[in-house]
Amino acid sequence: MNNEQEEQRYGRCKDTCIDHTYISGGEFRKKFDQISDSPELNKLLYNLAKKMLFHRSGTNYEDMYWIDAESVEVVAQVTDSIEESRVIYPHNIVNFLKMHSGLVTIHSHPAGLPPSIEDFNSNYIYGYNLGIVIGHNGKLYLYNSNEEIDKLYFELKVELYRSLGYNESESREKAIKFCMEKFDINYKEVTIDE
Numbered sequence: 001m002n003n004e005q006e007e008q009r010y011g012r013c014k015d016t017c018i019d020h021t022y023i024s025g026g027e028f029r030k031k032f033d034q035i036s037d038s039p040e041l042n043k044l045l046y047n048l049a050k051k052m053l054f055h056r057s058g059t060n061y062e063d064m065y066w067i068d069a070e071s072v073e074v075v076a077q078v079t080d081s082i083e084e085s086r087v088i089y090p091h092n093i094v095n096f097l098k099m100h101s102g103l104v105t106i107h108s109h110p111a112g113l114p115p116s117i118e119d120f121n122s123n124y125i126y127g128y129n130l131g132i133v134i135g136h137n138g139k140l141y142l143y144n145s146n147e148e149i150d151k152l153y154f155e156l157k158v159e160l161y162r163s164l165g166y167n168e169s170e171s172r173e174k175a176i177k178f179c180m181e182k183f184d185i186n187y188k189e190v191t192i193d194e
Contacts, residue, residue: 012058016110016136023053023138030192031140035132040072045106048074049134052108057136060084064107066097069129075103085110086118101127112137114173117154120145120185139189146184154179 022028032046033039044067052063064087066076076093087107089097097103105128107119112135123131124145133141157178161171176187 013060016058016060018053018057018136019138023050027192028138031190034190035142036069038069038072041069044072045132048106052134053136055079056108056110060110062087062108062110064105067104067106069104075100097126102129104128104130104132106132106134109133109135112139113169114141114176114189115143115187117149117151119143121148124148141187141189143185143187149179149183149185
C-alpha cells in the first residue's frame with residue numbers, strides 16, 4: 001500500500017496532505033529568509049512551520065505558536081486543537097496575551113487560504129507585530145492589522161468575488177486587497193521570486 005492510500009485509510013484528508021519533499025526543500029526554506037532581518041528568527045519560523053505542517057498533514061486542524069522576536073523564543077503554543085480550521089485560545093494564553101504585546105504569531109491553514117478576517121482582527125486585538133500563515137500547500141502569508149474589520153463586511157466582499165467566478169482562495173485574497181485600500185491592514189504572499 002502506498003503512502004497516499006495509507007493516509008486515506010486512516011482518515012486522512014487528501015486535500016490537506018502536504019508535499020513532504022517541497023516542505024523539506026530549499027525553495028520552501030528560502031521563503032523564510034524574507035520574513036525578517038534576523039536569520040535566527042527566520043530559522044525558528046521555518047522549523048515551526050515544518051513542525052506544524054508535518055503534525056497536521058492530512059487533517060483540517062491548525063497549530064499556532066507565539067514567538068518573542070527579541071529573545072527568539074516560543075512563548076506560547078496551541079498544538080492540540082479539536083475544532084477544525086480554527087485555533088481556540090485557552091484562558092491561560094488569553095491572559096498571557098493581555099500582558100504581552102509585540103509578538104510574532106505563526107499558524108497553519110490546512111486549505112492553504114490566506115489569513116482570515118479573524119486572523120487580522122486577532123492581530124489587532126492582541127497587538128501582534130506580525131502574523132504568519134502557512135498553508136498545507138506551502139503558501140506563506142504575512143499580515144498585520146492596526147484596526148478591527150467587521151466580519152460580515154469582509155464576508156460580503158468575499159461573496160461578491162465568489163459570485164464573479166473566483167475560487168475561494170482568490171475571493172479571499174481580493175477581499176483582503178480591497179480592505180487594504182479602506183483599512184489599516186497589511187498583507188502579502190511571500191514567494192521566492194521577490
